[in-house]
Amino acid sequence: MGAAVNTEDDPDVELMLAVQRGDRSAFERLFEKHIASVIGFATRFVGTRARAEELAQDVFLQVYKNRGRYEPRARFSTWLYRMVTNACLSEVRRADYRGHKQSMDQPGEDGEDPPQVASARSSEDDVVSHEILERMRGALDELPPQQRAAVLLARIEGFSYEEVSESLSCSVSAVKSLIHRATVTLRDRLKEDCV
Amino acid sequence: MASCGSVQENLTAWVDGELSPQWTERVREHVVRCAQCAAEAEGLRASIAVQRTALARLTAAGEIDVAALHARLRRALAAEAVPRRSVWSWFVRPLVLAPAFAVLAVLVLFTAAGGPTDVLVPLGVASPPPAVKRAPGLFKDYTLIEHLDELQHFDTVESEPLDDDQDAQTG
Numbered sequence: 001m002g003a004a005v006n007t008e009d010d011p012d013v014e015l016m017l018a019v020q021r022g023d024r025s026a027f028e029r030l031f032e033k034h035i036a037s038v039i040g041f042a043t044r045f046v047g048t049r050a051r052a053e054e055l056a057q058d059v060f061l062q063v064y065k066n067r068g069r070y071e072p073r074a075r076f077s078t079w080l081y082r083m084v085t086n087a088c089l090s091e092v093r094r095a096d097y098r099g100h101k102q103s104m105d106q107p108g109e110d111g112e113d114p115p116q117v118a119s120a121r122s123s124e125d126d127v128v129s130h131e132i133l134e135r136m137r138g139a140l141d142e143l144p145p146q147q148r149a150a151v152l153l154a155r156i157e158g159f160s161y162e163e164v165s166e167s168l169s170c171s172v173s174a175v176k177s178l179i180h181r182a183t184v185t186l187r188d189r190l191k192e193d194c195v
Numbered sequence: 196m197a198s199c200g201s202v203q204e205n206l207t208a209w210v211d212g213e214l215s216p217q218w219t220e221r222v223r224e225h226v227v228r229c230a231q232c233a234a235e236a237e238g239l240r241a242s243i244a245v246q247r248t249a250l251a252r253l254t255a256a257g258e259i260d261v262a263a264l265h266a267r268l269r270r271a272l273a274a275e276a277v278p279r280r281s282v283w284s285w286f287v288r289p290l291v292l293a294p295a296f297a298v299l300a301v302l303v304l305f306t307a308a309g310g311p312t313d314v315l316v317p318l319g320v321a322s323p324p325p326a327v328k329r330a331p332g333l334f335k336d337y338t339l340i341e342h343l344d345e346l347q348h349f350d351t352v353e354s355e356p357l358d359d360d361q362d363a364q365t366g
Contacts, residue, residue: 031268032261040254049256057268064272128248136249154211155247156254161213180207187242190249 012076019067027067031060034077038084041152044140045088055091059083074166081157081167085149092145132190139189143182150175151182197221202232210240 012033018026035056042052062083070079140148146168153159153167165175202225208214209222226233316323 028265031265035261035264036256036259037254039259040256043256044254052256053264057264057271060268061271061275065275128245128252132245133249133252136246137253140250140253151246152250152254155243155250161208161211176205176208176213179211180204183207183239183243183246186246187239190242190245 010075013072016067016070016076016079017072019064020070027064030063030076034080035060037157038080041081041084041156042088044148044152045145046091051091055087056084059087062087074163077157078159078163078166081153081159082169085153085167089145089149135189136186139186143185146170147178147182147185150178151186154179196228197225199225199229199232202226202229203235206232206236206239207243210236210243 012030015026015030019030038056038059039049039052042055043049046052046055059080063080140151143151149168150164153164154161159167161172161175161179164179165172168175168178170178202222205214205218205222209219212219214222226236322328
């Protein structure tokens with residue numbers, strides 16, 4: 001099992017406690033630190049960058065409004081991504097969502113560029129070909145939303161299974177199953193390229 | 196030794212270092228002896244590394260105008276800070292407006308009944324016309340006087356014969 005998180009080592013916990021005491025600048029620092037990753041995560045659920053930005057803003061509004069309820073029991077990002085995943089999964093569940101959903105990463109009606117690949121690439125990134133990215137994009141978008149959320153939290157945000165379970169409000173054994181199935185599905189889709 | 200099925204169900208968690216110490220050891224012992232599960236574990240390990248890199252690229256937000264987003268958030272927070280009209284005001288407001296509506300309703304009723312004079316003079320609230328004022332004895336009959344036109348043909352009204360009259364005729 002993942003090691004218990006020492007909240008004293010998490011500077012975001014201190015910032016959030018400062019927010020509770022009414023420090024607005026602490027909230028702004030948390031916003032600036034996490035906004036990009038929240039938008040990137042949300043984009044894999046809502047399809048367009050513009051909607052992901054709206055969702056991210058709603059989440060940070062919730063963070064500020066619920067600051068009084070925050071308890072430093074875990075890393076701040078665990079608490080944050082609980083709200084983010086709830087918002088994303090709610091968005092996916094909306095009955096009218098399919099009607100409005102554009103193909104992932106296709107330009108929007110307003111000509112918006114697809115929010116996909118960061119401009120900065122490391123040498124490690126170079127081993128991932130464009131073809132692999134396209135396969136991964138298709139496979140990821142086809143994963144059930146909970147599997148998608150679990151695998152993104154574990155692989156990108158670096159959450160332990162226990163932290164993923166807190167963010168998704170489910171058991172650790174359920175998370176183990178979600179991540180295993182997602183990992184195997186993604187592997188099978190990429191198999192020709194990486195084996 | 197654990198079966199291949201139970202080990203393979205736990206292989207991803209094993210590669211991720213997320214199993215309990217007991218299960219970690221159980222899977223390790225199995226993988227050392229089972230070439231098929233060892234290959235499966237190695238394949239998963241390689242794939243997870245690629246997945247990690249590819250997913251990071253796919254979820255990278257790219258260029259973000261943090262200042263613009265920040266300004267938007269500040270506006271939203273400012274809007275949230277404006278006190279919303281309380282539910283109580285939805286009850287207070289009608290109480291404030293009630294007298295105005297009552298006056299309006301009375302005026303409408305007066306108009307429907309023929310005007311304020313026709314209603315208020317008989318009630319003694321408003322002053323009667325000067326001619327009536329000069330003859331106070333008539334004031335109590337003012338309403339009757341107002342309707343004299345309707346009573347001028349009173350004598351032509353055919354009335355039913357009284358019982359006494361019928362008795363007199365038959366008697």
